[in-house]
Amino acid sequence: MQDSINEPAYGPTAARILMTATRLFMQRGYSAVSINDIVQAADVTKPTLYYHFSDKEELFVLVAIHMLAEMHATMRRAIADQPDTRGRLIGLAQVLLHEPNSDTRMMRHQAREHLSPERQRRLAEAFKRYMVDPLRDVMQQGLASGELQGHNAGDLAMLFLGLMEGFQRQTAPVISERSDMYQAISTDHFSAETLVDLFLYGTAAR
Amino acid sequence: MQDSINEPAYGPTAARILMTATRLFMQRGYSAVSINDIVQAADVTKPTLYYHFSDKEELFVLVAIHMLAEMHATMRRAIADQPDTRGRLIGLAQVLLHEPNSDTRMMRHQAREHLSPERQRRLAEAFKRYMVDPLRDVMQQGLASGELQGHNAGDLAMLFLGLMEGFQRQTAPVISERSDMYQAISTDHFSAETLVDLFLYGTAAR
DNA sequence: ACCACTCTACCGAACGGTCAGGAATAGTCT
DNA sequence: AGACTATTCCTGACCGTTCGGTAGAGTGGT
Numbered sequence: 001m002q003d004s005i006n007e008p009a010y011g012p013t014a015a016r017i018l019m020t021a022t023r024l025f026m027q028r029g030y031s032a033v034s035i036n037d038i039v040q041a042a043d044v045t046k047p048t049l050y051y052h053f054s055d056k057e058e059l060f061v062l063v064a065i066h067m068l069a070e071m072h073a074t075m076r077r078a079i080a081d082q083p084d085t086r087g088r089l090i091g092l093a094q095v096l097l098h099e100p101n102s103d104t105r106m107m108r109h110q111a112r113e114h115l116s117p118e119r120q121r122r123l124a125e126a127f128k129r130y131m132v133d134p135l136r137d138v139m140q141q142g143l144a145s146g147e148l149q150g151h152n153a154g155d156l157a158m159l160f161l162g163l164m165e166g167f168q169r170q171t172a173p174v175i176s177e178r179s180d181m182y183q184a185i186s187t188d189h190f191s192a193e194t195l196v197d198l199f200l201y202g203t204a205a206r
Numbered sequence: 207m208q209d210s211i212n213e214p215a216y217g218p219t220a221a222r223i224l225m226t227a228t229r230l231f232m233q234r235g236y237s238a239v240s241i242n243d244i245v246q247a248a249d250v251t252k253p254t255l256y257y258h259f260s261d262k263e264e265l266f267v268l269v270a271i272h273m274l275a276e277m278h279a280t281m282r283r284a285i286a287d288q289p290d291t292r293g294r295l296i297g298l299a300q301v302l303l304h305e306p307n308s309d310t311r312m313m314r315h316q317a318r319e320h321l322s323p324e325r326q327r328r329l330a331e332a333f334k335r336y337m338v339d340p341l342r343d344v345m346q347q348g349l350a351s352g353e354l355q356g357h358n359a360g361d362l363a364m365l366f367l368g369l370m371e372g373f374q375r376q377t378a379p380v381i382s383e384r385s386d387m388y389q390a391i392s393t394d395h396f397s398a399e400t401l402v403d404l405f406l407y408g409t410a411a412r
Numbered sequence: 413a414c415c416a417c418t419c420t421a422c423c424g425a426a427c428g429g430t431c432a433g434g435a436a437t438a439g440t441c442t
Numbered sequence: 443a444g445a446c447t448a449t450t451c452c453t454g455a456c457c458g459t460t461c462g463g464t465a466g467a468g469t470g471g472t
Contacts, residue, residue, distance in 0.1 A: 013451080028319050032237035035428060047430080048452050056428065106315060109376050113234045149411040159396065159404060166372030170315050190365065198365060202408035205355040219417080241462060253464075254418055262462065 014052040017042045022063045026101040030060055030110040061119045064107050065126045071095065071102055072130035079134075085142035086200060089160065092138065093192035096164040104131065105165040132157055163199055220258040223248045228269045232307040236266055236316040267325045270313050271332045277301065277308055278336035285340075291348035292402060295366065298344065299398035302370040310337065311371040338363055369405055 010018055020042035024033045035056060039046050053059040078091035096102060104127070111123050132154075139156035142148035148156060167190055216224060226248035230239045241262060245252050259265040284297035302308060310333070317329050338360075345362035348354035354362060373396060 011451090029235055029237060029315070031235060032319060034426075036426080045453050046428090047454090050429070051451065103315075105311070105372070105376075109235070109309075109312060112376070113238060146411055148409050150409055155396075156409060159401075159409070162372035162396070163369055163404075164372065166311070166368035166370065170311075170318065190361075190368070195365075198369075198408065199404070200408045200410040202404065202406045203354050203356055203362060203365070204406040205352055206412075217417095240460075242460075251419060252462090253420090256463070257417065 010052075013044060013048065017044060017049055017052060017059075018063060018066060021059055022067055022101055025060060025063055025110070026067070026103055026106065029106070030056075030114045057115055057119055060110070061115065061123055064111065064123055067101055067107070068104075068126050068130040071099060071104075072134065074099060075134055079138060085138065085145065085147040086196060088138050088141075089196045089199065090192050092135065092160075093164060093196050096161075097167060097169065097192055097195070100169070103168050103170055104161075105168065106170065131161065135160060160199060163195060167195060216258075219250060219254065223250060223255055223258060223265075224269060224272060227265055228273055228307055231266060231269055231316070232273070232309055232312065235312065236262075236320045263321055263325060266316070267321065267329055270317065270329055273307055273313070274310075274332050274336040277305060277310075278340065280305060281340055285344060291344065291351065291353040292406060294344050294347075295402045295405065296398050298341065298366075299370060299402050302367075303373060303375065303398055303401070306375070309374050309376055310367075311374065312376065337367065341366060366405060369401060373401060 017038065021033075021038050024037055024041060027033075035046060035049060038059075039049050042049075049059075053062065074095050075092055078095050079088040082088040082091055108127070111120055115123070135157035136153045139148060139160070140153040143153055143156075151159065223244065227239075227244050230243055230247060233239075241252060241255060244265075245255050248255075255265075259268065280301045281298055284301050285294040288294040288297050314333070317326055321329065341363035342359045345354060345366070346359040349359055349362075357365065
């Protein structure tokens with residue numbers, strides 16, 4: 001499949017570095033992942049990484065954009081043949097909640113703290129194009145069909161995204177020993193359907 | 207004021223270190239803040255910090271617990287004389303959304319990545335006691351009075367907390383130059399009232 | 413003398429990043 | 443065909459800086 005606009009077509013080594021970096025960055029955050037960690041996990045040497053990517057910040061930006069583009073494609077697929085707004089929202093929610101390495105809120109925080117303004121700009125643009133715009137289209141459609149009400153499409157998109165971000169899977173470390181913390185305060189036992197129904201109908205008695 | 211259970215009563219130097227560390231940790235995350243950053247910002251030397259706190263992890267745990275305890279007190283105050291569930295939820299939402307350094311989701315992510323299991327346990331306990339339990343009480347009350355429906359109190363507490371976490375202020379750096387990214391994808395222009403009404407009534411046409 | 417507290421100076425390890433060059437493939441000239 | 447060069451991709455060794463943390467020596471109050 002030829003994938004969307006502007007995919008730079010990484011070679012096998014660069015692609016392996018990118019995938020490894022994606023996993024590590026989303027797991028631990030920008031600062032906690034060293035270049036050494038990445039090259040070790042990707043089984044390449046440091047100069048090889050620096051041959052393909054100019055520096056750590058740039059690698060992070062490319063990781064983030066790559067992740068957003070994949071999320072975008074998966075979301076498009078998830079809403080393709082849903083007959084109504086609720087079905088489309090559930091499809092979107094499933095992607096946003098269960099796709100690995102999809103913690104966009106974490107990603108944005110990292111970006112704001114560690115990236116140059118120019119790189120933040122590139123990332124913000126990708127975020128808008130890949131995440132916000134498709135969501136707004138669905139909301140616009142729901143408003144037009146009378147299934148939604150009370151806000152404009154942009155606000156609805158933001159509200160939905162914010163709600164999902166609160167419940168997005170925070171990628172856990174690979175070590176499988178059950179953490180008591182993860183258990184105690186985990187919020188990820190809510191299904192996409194539950195959250196979409198909260199979004200649509202709320203929790204008040206009627 | 208004598209504040210709740212078990213507040214260890216820090217001296218002026220330790221308190222200054224704690225407050226400075228709180229701001230920096232919540233701004234940039236655990237790994238991105240060095241001990242040097244903290245001692246510089248708090249205007250003490252490194253051995254002074256290590257005299258009061260055993261190591262970086264422990265300092266982070268104390269920072270987090272301190273922050274949770276303060277949030278707890280503020281939340282208690284915010285719901286004190288609200289007549290109904292909606293009023294109490296709006297009060298809680300205002301605290302969760304607007305209190306500085308209150309990004310509990312960020313804090314939990316950092317904890318899971320960087321703290322020992324034992325310290326994660328302590329933190330999880332504090333989180334449950336200070337954040338989840340009070341929320342559940344409010345939900346329980348709302349269910350009993352018939353204002354809420356459809357879930358048990360624990361699930362309602364988690365749903366509300368998750369919703370708020372999606373919109374919690376992610377502490378911005380002090381530099382005041384407007385970041386385009388922050389502007390483009392900001393979700394924090396939704397009021398506590400808007401989010402509570404989403405929580406209660408949803409967005410579907412009725 | 414003692415205790416609570418803070419200091420200067422330092423440690424080994426790890427950080428992001430670079431240098432000069434090796435191995436492999438492909439095109440170019442005689 | 444065979445020698446030569448250019449380009450791509452990758453590597454071992456190393457750079458200066460910063461990391462979390464410590465040893466040991468004050469300092470002032472009691």
